[in-house]
Amino acid sequence: LFVCGIERRPEGQQQEMAAAFPEHLRSVARHVAFLGGALQWKKMNFVERIILAKITGKKGDQDLVSHRNIKKFAEALNAVP
DSSP states (O other), X not given: OEEEOOOXXXXXXXXXXXXXXXXXXXXXXXXXXXXEOEEOGGGSXXXXXXXXXXXXXXXXXXXXXXXXXXXXXXXXHHTOO
């Protein structure tokens, strides 16, 4: 199971994972990961920019993709028989 998002805090990432998948599913999953995400400011319209600026408190592109977590997740998937 995986979730993509821009939450930086590990506690927040766990909350997002809990909101996305019920505990009974997370507990039997072979691998659970928070993979991060990105905001591409130039691709957003005016309203999207205003909303995200209010939510994140920042303007501009944000790249919070966790390449390490993606690699670990892919390795876990490849290990499944």
